[in-house]
Amino acid sequence: MAESNLAADLDILDALIADAMRAGASAADAILVRGVSGSASVRLGALEEIERSEGSDLGLRVLIGKRQAIVSTSDRKPETLALLVQRAIDMARIAPEDPYCGLADQDELASAEIADLDLSDDRELSPEALQELAATAEDAARAIDGVTNSEGGSAGCSHTSIALAASNGFRGSYRSSSFSVSAVVLAGDESGMERDYEYTSAHHFADLEDAATIGKRAGTRTVARLGARKVKSAAFPVVFDPRVSNSLVGHLAGAVSGRAVARGTSFLKDRMGEAVFAQGINIIDDPRRIRGLRSKPFDGEGIETRELEIIRDGVLASWVMDTAAARQLGLHTTGHASRGTSAPPSPGTTNLYMAAGELTPEQLIGEIDSGFYVTELIGMGVDGITGDYSRGATGFWIDNGEKTYPVSEVTIAGNLKDMFLNMTPASDLEFRYGTNAPTLRIDGMMVAGS
Numbered sequence: 129m130a131e132s133n134l135a136a137d138l139d140i141l142d143a144l145i146a147d148a149m150r151a152g153a154s155a156a157d158a159i160l161v162r163g164v165s166g167s168a169s170v171r172l173g174a175l176e177e178i179e180r181s182e183g184s185d186l187g188l189r190v191l192i193g194k195r196q197a198i199v200s201t202s203d204r205k206p207e208t209l210a211l212l213v214q215r216a217i218d219m220a221r222i223a224p225e226d227p228y229c230g231l232a233d234q235d236e237l238a239s240a241e242i243a244d245l246d247l248s249d250d251r252e253l254s255p256e257a258l259q260e261l262a263a264t265a266e267d268a269a270r271a272i273d274g275v276t277n278s279e280g281g282s283a284g285c286s287h288t289s290i291a292l293a294a295s296n297g298f299r300g301s302y303r304s305s306s307f308s309v310s311a312v313v314l315a316g317d318e319s320g321m322e323r324d325y326e327y328t329s330a331h332h333f334a335d336l337e338d339a340a341t342i343g344k345r346a347g348t349r350t351v352a353r354l355g356a357r358k359v360k361s362a363a364f365p366v367v368f369d370p371r372v373s374n375s376l377v378g379h380l381a382g383a384v385s386g387r388a389v390a391r392g393t394s395f396l397k398d399r400m401g402e403a404v405f406a407q408g409i410n411i412i413d414d415p416r417r418i419r420g421l422r423s424k425p426f427d428g429e430g431i432e433t434r435e436l437e438i439i440r441d442g443v444l445a446s447w448v449m450d451t452a453a454a455r456q457l458g459l460h461t462t463g464h465a466s467r468g469t470s471a472p473p474s475p476g477t478t479n480l481y482m483a484a485g486e487l488t489p490e491q492l493i494g495e496i497d498s499g500f501y502v503t504e505l506i507g508m509g510v511d512g513i514t515g516d517y518s519r520g521a522t523g524f525w526i527d528n529g530e531k532t533y534p535v536s537e538v539t540i541a542g543n544l545k546d547m548f549l550n551m552t553p554a555s556d557l558e559f560r561y562g563t564n565a566p567t568l569r570i571d572g573m574m575v576a577g578s
Contacts, residue, residue: 134289134301137162140204141293144188147213149295153190153220155231157294159428159469160186165286168258170266172278178255187469190216191230195223200469228455229472231296231429236451236461238300238432243425246418247304248287249332258283261339265311268343272313274351279312279323281343285333290424292467298430305331309339311346315354322353322534324504328560331419349503352524356536359525359577365499366540366573367492367526370556372505373482373565377411379544381477381563382512384438384446386453386462395515395545396444403442405548408485411439413448413464415478422478422562428467433478436462450475481564485553489567492554494529500538500575501531515544539576547573 141158148156162184169177187200190213197219199212253261266281284307291301310327326346328337368376388394396404405411415433417423427433429451437445447457450465450473466476493501506520518541524531547570554567 133162134291134303137289137291138293138299138301140186141291142299144186144209144213145293145295147210148188148190148216151213151217152192153217153295154193155191155295156189157231157292157298157429158186158188159467160184160291161288161469163286163288165284166253166255166258167282167284168255168262169280169282170259170262171280173263173267175259176280178259180255185469188212188216189472190220192217192220194225194227194229195220196226196229196472197223198470198472226452228452230451230455231294232298232431232451232461234296237296237298237430238426242300242302243416245416245420245423245425247302247331247423249305249307249334251305251333253283253285253307253333258285261309264339265309265343265346266313268340269311269313269347269350270343272344272347272351274315274354275313275347276316277314279314281309281311283309283339292426292428292430294430296430300426300430302425307331307333307336309336309342311343313347313350315350320354322350322356324350324353329421331421335419353522353534353536356522356534357525358537359500359535359575361574361576363572364575365496365526365569365571366575367496367499367501368568368570369501369503369523370558370560370565370567372502373568374561374563375505376547376551376568377480377482377565378563379510379512379517380411380438380548381448381480383515383544384444384448386447386449386457386459386475388512389447390453390456393513395513399444400447402444403549404444404545405439405442406551407442409439409442409551409553410437410483411481412437412483413477413480415463417479417559420479420559424478427463428465428473429461431461431463431465433463436464448475448477477563479559479562479564481557481559482553482566482568484555484557484566487552487554489554489556492552492567492569493526493531496526496529496569499526500535500540501526502540510544517542517544517547535577537577541574541576542570542572
């Protein structure tokens with residue numbers, strides 16, 4: 129996707145916004161997303177699927193006073209865009225008033241110089257190259273002794289461009305790419321079968337983990353789960369592997385969303401400036417991380433993104449806000465508006481992470497006489513209003529400071545307010561996902577087994 133295409137996309141949006149203003153809008157913005165993607169999957173050594181898609185989606189938001197409407201289309205013919213404008217105007221005229229909607233103020237907008245966060249790799253992978261990556265991952269997984277079946281290996285790549293313009297004067301665009309490899313295999317037989325996976329993703333192909341390493345890890349993890357036992361119900365320390373510890377940081381993201389706070393639907397709504405995590409814990413959102421999986425130079429309202437400390441030394445330091453949530457709360461946006469083509473902006477995190485602690489994972493586990501090491505979570509039993517937490521889990525039992533036998537059919541439960549205060553992070557933070565956390569230990573959770 130050449131830079132000239134991005135300039136042309138911005139011209140399309142400028143014309144659309146001008147048409148909306150002539151038709152009666154008091155303000156308008158528009159977004160155009162283009163994408164090209166390809167993928168391949170193999171199973172048991174045979175090609176199962178090859179896909180390629182190209183497409184674009186355009187969204188227009190118009191405001192008439194404090195009423196707004198959003199319409200979208202994938203058709204950019206002039207007659208379609210003319211109809212799009214008229215439909216948006218008609219919808220906005222009958223929409224209910226929203227006292228907090230509106231475009232960002234001009235003094236909040238990102239500068240004309242859009243930061244380069246190195247999110248785009250022009251490398252193209254042919255269908256054959258994608259198939260080879262998928263096969264390499266699956267072959268490595270199936271080569272692990274004890275693996276008996278496979279759900280397949282897969283590989284994918286995509287290239288995306290995003291252009292955003294608004295009647296307040298903002299114009300900006302950027303490109304990004306994505307590459308991924310994964311494998312899912314099974315071990316055992318009808319009397320006892322286990323499944324596990326591994327994957328890697330990155331903006332740049334060079335940053336991907338080796339496909340054979342991904343497959344080997346998937347196979348090793350699957351076999352390690354064979355012979356899983358149940359455990360008795362009691363309160364124990366629970367340790368979360370980095371594959372699942374990030375979900376706890378994700379629950380925090382929902383609780384600090386300005387929209388949830390403004391509506392009173394967050395269990396942290398009255399806790400600003402208070403200690404909600406153990407002392408020493410820091411949680412940060414960094415939308416400007418170079419090559420970060422969710423990095424972006426400006427948010428969905430054209431506001432320049434910036435690093436945000438959400439938890440500072442255990443204390444709740446900031447909500448995550450777009451302009452509408454900020455207006456409702458009497459605050460300023462943090463530049464965290466997320467945006468699609470068919471809905472108005474809403475608050476959302478980007479590269480959210482918990483900073484590493486001082487203890488190694490081995491030290492964190494070594495202090496536990498009896499406990500549970502979680503490698504997979506099941507279900508979504510989390511109440512964002514009360515903080516109550518209950519999820520199915522599998523993993524390994526900790527005995528005398530070491531991981532021992534596999535455990536399944538377990539439920540872990542607590543309340544996020546207590547869990548956050550009793551959380552200890554290890555030193556093994558890696559940036560592998562959109563939301564990241566090191567190994568985490570939480571003391572005193574309920575573990576329900578047999």
